[in-house]
Amino acid sequence: MTRIFLYPDKKFFGEALSSFEGVKLTAFSDTPSLLRRLKSDGADALIIDGDVPHISGIVRFLLEHTPTTALVVVGNENVKDADLFIPREVSVNDFSAMLRKFLEVRGFLLSGGILGRSRAIYSVGEIALKLARTDISVLVVGESGVGKELVARLVHNRSERSSGEFVPVNVGAIPESLLESELFGYVKGAFTGAVSDRIGLFERASGGTLFLDEIGDMPVSLQVKLLRVLETGRFYPVGSSEEREADVRIIAATNRDLKLEMDMGRFRSDLYFRLAGAKIYIPPLRERREDIPVLVASFIKEVEKKTGKPFPGFTDSAMRFVLGYHWPGNVRELRNFIENFVSLAEGSPVTGEDIKGYFAEHSQTGRKLPVRWRENIPSEMAVILESILEELNYIRRRIDSLVPGGSLNIEESERELIENALKLSGWNKSNAARILGIDRKTLYRKMKRYEIKED
Structure with missing residues (x-):
């Protein structure tokens, strides 16, 4: 049951949400009552009129006490930290459609433990949700620590393969000499010590998803075999001449620039393009x-x-x-x-x-x-x-x-530095110029040149 708080109690809100199933609506007529319920029970979303008194205090309270509650603001686009802004002049149907899509993506992210109010993380959720409805291979890209495995699990859990196993493996953590047998398994006598058959991770993940973390560390010789699995759905265990079927979805992840790895001959271009057709980029914090x-x-x-x-x-x-x-x-x-x-x-x-x-x-x-x-x-x-x-x-x-x-691209890098300085200074031009070591006139000239504007 999705719990939505409404403040204040407006007929328009009720009409827009009347078609929602599995939703419990609670309306409030005063701020103290709203804050007490937020603190004691929390909610999945708070839909609030942007012109209510003391809205900045309400937002601060929500962030401190119920950080996972989505904040939907109607009518005042200047409210800071809103998750979704809906113009006051939209129709009931448009309001309902915007809110329905937002709550679906937001709930999808939260189901995987992915938190955030930024447009960037919402976009990650949008793309991941679309890909979860398919069975194609996916490449998740981002620096270490951004949550690549969380996103991969999210895609798996919402897919038709969710009843199957999600099998993660860190490619870079397995010695090259053991990686092939770990992935594809082996038959008895394939090498010294192979006293019996053993299935690999591809067979273990049958019917589910195999998550190949740090795919950029995979040896080129194995990249060829992985590409064949992606193209044919079949593979050979080590030491066997008998093909086996791989009923598995591949989600790969990397913190490397795979295009640069391709240029240096460390990653196959055909494998890259096979994976990168469906890519999820998670920006750094x-x-x-x-x-x-x-x-x-x-x-x-x-x-x-x-x-x-x-x-x-x-x-x-x-x-x-x-x-x-x-x-x-x-x-x-x-x-x-x-x-x-x-x-x-x-x-x-x-x-x-x-x-x-x-x-x-x-x-x-x-x-x-x-x-x-x-x-x-x-x-x-x-x-x-x-x-x-x-x-x-x-x-x-x-x-x-x-x-x-x-x-x-030096200009691109300079633009990125200027944008970061402006964000860090709260868009205070004097402080941003001081951080960058330039004067205000130079900053304004560069902002105009790169068309940098405050969001």
Whole structure:
């Protein structure tokens, strides 16, 4: 049963939701009643008129106490942290269609433990849901820690193969000499020590899904055999001349640039194009910082449930550190960070001073801010500057890794840096220019050149 709260109680809302099945509607006429129920019971979604008094306070309360509740705002597109905005002038039918699609994608993501309010993570859900309704092979791309296996499981669990097994394997963790027999199995006598037949992961996943994590680490010799399975649905166990059928769906994942791997001869182009026709890209956390408060609130609740003690919270200065940090380990690193500080917290809120040592210790920029800078700027700004330096180092590493004939779009990289600086500074042009080390006029000129506008 999907629980939807309505505030205020409007006839229009009821009419738009009248055709929804499996939905329980609860309307509220005052803010205190709404907040009490949100805190005690929670809801799957809150549909709220964007012009109600104190809406910013309601949004803050929702993010803190029920971070998984979807926020649907009607009529005021300036409300921050809304998951969905619906114009006031839409018809009842259009309102219903927009909300129905949104709730389906949102519920789909939550069913797999994927949290976030960003458009980027919603798009991941849209694509994954479409692919779940097919049986084609899928390639999931993203940095370590973004949740590639979660998305793969999500696709499997909503597919027609959900009654079959989801079999994950980290290709890079298995020695090359053992990988073929691990995947395809072997027959008795195939090699020394093969005293009996053994099925491989393809047969174990029969009727289900085989998840090949870090596919970029697969040896080229095995890539040929994987391609044959994808094309024919058949394979040979090691040491056998008898073909076997592979009734399995392949979902592969990588944190590598497979096009670059192709150029360097480490990944077959035919296999890449076979997989990349259905691709899901999961952006790193630094590119969807609006998801961080939701993830933090949710992880805190998880740890509180495990430890049985309430967490006193983070101060504003601490949250500025959390929001400004680069999170190279993405969601996995953020979860570990929250588990550590929530578990060890005593009676008072965690401050910026309490946690800044973590970010200094875990900084992976390879280049630090000059000491005299640190002495003259707030510690929160230092974290932001370190994040920008990480972007610069990332670009330098890309340049260093280019093979002859490769190319790097410098303008694209500059645009990305400017956008990140603007987002980190809350679109304050003066602060963004200071972070980038340029004056405001130069910043405005570059924003105009790259057509950068605030969302």
